[in-house]
Amino acid sequence: TPATGQDGDLTIAVLANRDPRRSAGVRDRILDGLRSGDLIAPHERQRVPGVTLIGGGPGDPGLISVAGRKALMEADIVVADRLAPRELLSELPADVELVDVAKLPRGRSAQQEEINRIIVEAALEGKAVARFKGGDNFIFGRGFEEVLACREAGVPVHVIPGLTSPVTVPGVAGIPVTHRGVAHEFTVISGHVPPGDPTSLTNWSAVAGLGGTLVLLMAVQNAPAIATALLDGGREPGTPVAVICDGTMPTERTVLATLETLEKTLADENVQPPAIIVVGEVVRVAHPDFF
Incomplete structure (x- = not known):
């Protein structure tokens, strides 16, 4: 039987x-x-016209959701970012078109308007479009701009969230963003512009007054200025800091410092993006022998 x-x-x-x-x-x-989606039965690919925004997670290809992987393998065309798990692209069926819209810091860049045009035009041609991004579509990922572009063009759009890096990467590195009796909140901030920049939308004085955990994304370059703003706002110089480089990847490493020593430590350790910076007492909980 x-x-x-x-x-x-x-x-x-x-x-x-x-x-x-x-x-x-x-x-x-x-x-x-x-x-x-690892195994595709013949004639089983659904190929429903429209756009699916797929969050790929923080980098490790094993951390994509089941729904995300299945949608990726059923697409006619995949439009992929640099931080989307690249290993999964090699597993695409042979007839899938791949469009690389990698956004490299200070390098080659596909403008958001061009990405919107690509996904909308492909969907209007009747194709199933997978817009493949790293992390979560809506955490500093411009995902909702793509949703709005699809809605304006009358294109069906579906969102499959990914594991969000500001929580997942510290978790994989053994650092909780909250801990009972230590931190009752955590705040996620984009550090791509420094404090005092006219384009910054962050009230750094208010942030400095928070007692919980700060998780900084895209902040390696501006980390010294951010540390200064937090110190000026009242944070203690000895506040623990963890910088998690290449989170969830084979090259992952964690660099420890304090707000006072952060600038020197980043230089001494030659820290380069991508990295996620965690500021707060939860770092001491995770690394009591260092602090």
């Missing part, structure tokens, strides 16, 4: 020469592959 299972309108039956446990195990592996 075969081990059977169902995925949509597809029935799987496996018979492993009178070994029922092996039959069930192979059946389960096949079903898992079909449901995750």
